[in-house]
Amino acid sequence: xxxxxxxxxxxxxxxxxxxxxxxxxxxxxxxxxxxxxxxxxxxxxxxxxxxxxxxxxxxxxxxxxxxxxxxxxxxxxxxxxxxxxxxxxxxxxxxxxxxxxxxxxxxxxxxxxxxxxxxxxxxxxxxxxxxxxxxxxxxxxxxxxxxxxxxxxxxxxxxxxxxxxxxxxxxxxxxxxxxxxxxxxxxxxxxxxxxxxxxxxxxxxxxxxxxxxxxxxxxxxxxxxxxxxxxxxxxxxxxxxxxxxxxxxxxxxxxxxxxxxxxxxxxxxxxxxxxxxxxxxxxxxxxxxxxxxxxxxxxxxxxxxxxxxxxxxxxxxxxxxxxxxxxxxxxxxxxxxxxxxxxxxxxxxxxxxxxxxxxxxxxxxxxxxxxxxxxxxxxxxxxxxxxxxxxxxxxxxxxxxxxxxxxxxxxxxxx
Amino acid sequence: xxxxxxxxxxxxxxxxxxxxxxxxxxxxxxxxxxxxxxxxxxxxxxxxxxxxxxxxxxxxxxxxxxxxxxxxxxxxxxxxxxxxxxxxxxxxxxxxxxxxxxxxxxxxxxxxxxxxxxxxxxxxxxxxxxxxxxxxxxxxxxxxxxxxxxxxxxxxxxxxxxxxxxxxxxxxxxxxxxxxxxxxxxxxxxxxxxxxxxxxxxxxxxxxxxxxxxxxxxxxxxxxxxxxxxxxxxxxxxxxxxxxxxxxxxxxxxxxxxxxxxxxxxxxxxxxxxxxxxxxxxxxxxxxxxxxxxxxxxxxxxxxxxxxxxxxxxxxxxxxxxxxxxxxxxxxxxxxxxxxxxxxxxxxxxxxxxxxxxxxxxxxxxxxxxxxxxxxxxxxxxxxxxxxxxxxxxxxxxxxxxxxxxxxxxxxxxxxxxxxxxxxxxxxxxxx
Numbered sequence: 044x045x046x047x048x049x050x051x052x053x054x055x056x057x058x059x060x061x062x063x064x065x066x067x068x069x070x071x072x073x074x075x076x077x078x079x080x081x082x083x084x085x086x087x088x089x090x091x092x093x094x095x096x097x098x099x100x101x102x103x104x105x106x107x108x109x110x111x112x113x114x115x116x117x118x119x120x121x122x123x124x125x126x127x128x129x130x131x132x133x134x135x136x137x138x139x140x141x142x143x144x145x146x147x148x149x150x151x152x153x154x155x156x157x158x159x160x161x162x163x164x165x166x167x168x169x170x171x172x173x174x175x176x177x178x179x180x181x182x183x184x185x186x187x188x189x190x191x192x193x194x195x196x197x198x199x200x201x202x203x204x205x206x207x208x209x210x211x212x213x214x215x216x217x218x219x220x221x222x223x224x225x226x227x228x229x230x231x232x233x234x235x236x237x238x239x240x241x242x243x244x245x246x247x248x249x250x251x252x253x254x255x256x257x258x259x260x261x262x263x264x265x266x267x268x269x270x271x272x273x274x275x276x277x278x279x280x281x282x283x284x285x286x287x288x289x290x291x292x293x294x295x296x297x298x299x300x301x302x303x304x305x306x307x308x309x310x311x312x313x314x315x316x317x318x319x320x321x322x323x324x325x326x327x328x329x330x331x332x333x334x335x336x337x338x339x340x341x342x343x344x345x346x347x348x349x350x351x352x353x354x355x356x357x358x359x360x361x362x363x364x365x366x367x368x369x370x371x372x373x374x375x376x377x378x379x380x381x382x383x384x385x386x387x388x389x390x391x392x393x394x395x396x397x398x399x400x401x402x403x404x405x406x407x408x409x410x411x412x413x414x415x416x417x418x419x420x421x422x423x424x425x426x427x428x429x430x431x432x433x434x435x436x437x438x439x440x441x442x443x444x445x446x447x448x449x450x451x452x453x454x455x456x457x458x
Numbered sequence: 459x460x461x462x463x464x465x466x467x468x469x470x471x472x473x474x475x476x477x478x479x480x481x482x483x484x485x486x487x488x489x490x491x492x493x494x495x496x497x498x499x500x501x502x503x504x505x506x507x508x509x510x511x512x513x514x515x516x517x518x519x520x521x522x523x524x525x526x527x528x529x530x531x532x533x534x535x536x537x538x539x540x541x542x543x544x545x546x547x548x549x550x551x552x553x554x555x556x557x558x559x560x561x562x563x564x565x566x567x568x569x570x571x572x573x574x575x576x577x578x579x580x581x582x583x584x585x586x587x588x589x590x591x592x593x594x595x596x597x598x599x600x601x602x603x604x605x606x607x608x609x610x611x612x613x614x615x616x617x618x619x620x621x622x623x624x625x626x627x628x629x630x631x632x633x634x635x636x637x638x639x640x641x642x643x644x645x646x647x648x649x650x651x652x653x654x655x656x657x658x659x660x661x662x663x664x665x666x667x668x669x670x671x672x673x674x675x676x677x678x679x680x681x682x683x684x685x686x687x688x689x690x691x692x693x694x695x696x697x698x699x700x701x702x703x704x705x706x707x708x709x710x711x712x713x714x715x716x717x718x719x720x721x722x723x724x725x726x727x728x729x730x731x732x733x734x735x736x737x738x739x740x741x742x743x744x745x746x747x748x749x750x751x752x753x754x755x756x757x758x759x760x761x762x763x764x765x766x767x768x769x770x771x772x773x774x775x776x777x778x779x780x781x782x783x784x785x786x787x788x789x790x791x792x793x794x795x796x797x798x799x800x801x802x803x804x805x806x807x808x809x810x811x812x813x814x815x816x817x818x819x820x821x822x823x824x825x826x827x828x829x830x831x832x833x834x835x836x837x838x839x840x841x842x843x844x845x846x847x848x849x850x851x852x853x854x855x856x857x858x859x860x861x862x863x864x865x866x867x868x869x870x871x872x873x874x875x876x877x878x879x880x881x882x883x884x885x886x887x888x889x890x
Contacts, residue, residue, distance in 0.1 A: 160763060164754070341787045343874075358874040380786055390787065393848040394875060440788075440797035440848050 072114030078421030121171025130161030138178030149185030338376020346377030495536025544589025557596030567603030749784030
């Protein structure tokens, strides 16, 4: 009895949604910061989940479209957080697999609940796409995912289930570990590195194996391995072949240098993450040609469970990267003191980035970094209709998102 | 002591501060003119205005050219900038390492003894345009001791002191027991003081009676004084001292409202009081908000999240409030706290008054600070722009006519912000 009714209801809901998406929707009168230019009194038409037209007040409005008056509002591309720590959707215990320090084939997606309130909260802050990684307590923690903060179903939210591999440097992956000094091994913590050096040695050891596996694939010789070992090595060889990005979380200056050194040693280009001390190595980062994800630039503390761990955050970090020409994005990262992403960008603007630079660092730049530059991050014809209506300029501390549109659907009205 | 400085009322408990009168800080003498700014006075905004300061006080405010500026006046150029009164923090534990004694009934203590003038907090105050700070013991207490009003400038506490008769800290925050126990302990402490007072008065009356009846030598004087550890609470129950009562949540509001019937109280509200706004409507003094004025509440059954906007709730209820600044970004910035109020829908003027006029009134210093008016102390800040925008910076702070902060000379800020400065790795770049 119940089942047909439910089917009927869901069919009805689906048809509603389809009509909503089929009729072109026009947002009229807002100031639009497209990521390329600023259009005042704009006409923005979304249809079929994409941007159909965008232009000034004279732009023609398609017949039969639904019109949303947005005068006085400011529209920006949907914000993209390239290193979201999962909020409540990923408890600390679910974020950090600690049975062993190298777990390349773990997938963060397997522990993420897309229906979690944390994602809705994030969406209401204007964030439409996130990159979620495993936690920072393992040396090589596993595979990250890219999600939209809304989709018509769970699968539609997932843009990539194996976006990148995360490695963490510094003292954090060794925290709590103990060396074996006689007695019996009664805790997993005996098995893990106990120093910063040990962390890097663990990473190296994994890469030596991966290199060997890569060489083997071109020769007859085969080392006996179990299936799961082969799977782990397959993931690592993708990094060596350059088909899987290696996000390397490095907060302090020495860890940033190590991130570059490991990349040079094994022939891959890391994406440097957190990077609070990037101000001290801007030249090297430029020379290495790497992207930098700066976590919570508003804060003078750093994230992770290792305390400051040698890092010295400065307000000038982003400005120095910009001046050096290093490509960067702003993230909320692992810092528990991180603010909403838009406020992090606001602080970056306060600390010297131009309005355009700060906005791009949470829209166009992370889209490019995540390989979504042709779909997201800017508002152009043919791109995904992901955008945010703000009550005032997004960097005005008094502004607040009034509507968050993802794939042409105003998600604010769905709650 | 300087005629312009606020009367430093010596407090018997704070012997340290009696000395303050003798070595009161040497504020700038003479004339200062803050020129060409957009000046926010109590009732108006004057473009291209001049604020003339003599001997630490504002003597004239008017449009450029309205009056002659003496040639010898030192100029503070505010061209294209905004001039506001400095902000006032009504309730702060900044600049104090441990704001609470572990024993909970320590009304005889004073926070003055715990203030660290070298704390970066005071420097940050100036960077945020704060010119007056009421330091008072923290909330983890029952009767926590006395507060002190200081300016965030000076090398010693006596240097910084503005006023010591600021009142006593009380808290309804449970200390290792339940809510009821805390209330009972506070009531007991107040009753103890009343009983002691009654007993004291009875003994004194008996002494006088016996003296009259010639049972005691006529020349003998009543020499007994109040027990020094009890005197602060006696002052409190006699309404000679103001109490600053921390109210952690809605459940404690009714008790706080009862207590304000018998004591002179300022209520310091924790963020969880939002369910008792209606009950707060009869509050006698303006209230103080802690730094958290916006948060999500999750319904325990439906798990639905609701945003609580505390400043808006109070403003709608017509309850005047003072704002606090937090220890970390963003609430450590005055512009953020002010803009947060506006974001919630609070009128800009009310928001601004929550860091100026209202706290000045709570500290009984509204005749001296809180607005820019002729006759008041020259405590002002020059801002590069709108005080509610992230892109604005405090350019200059003047306290009692003395320039105490200039951004152009702020070396620590430069260290944090300067992108052009030589990278710190210059000497180690060969270490790869």
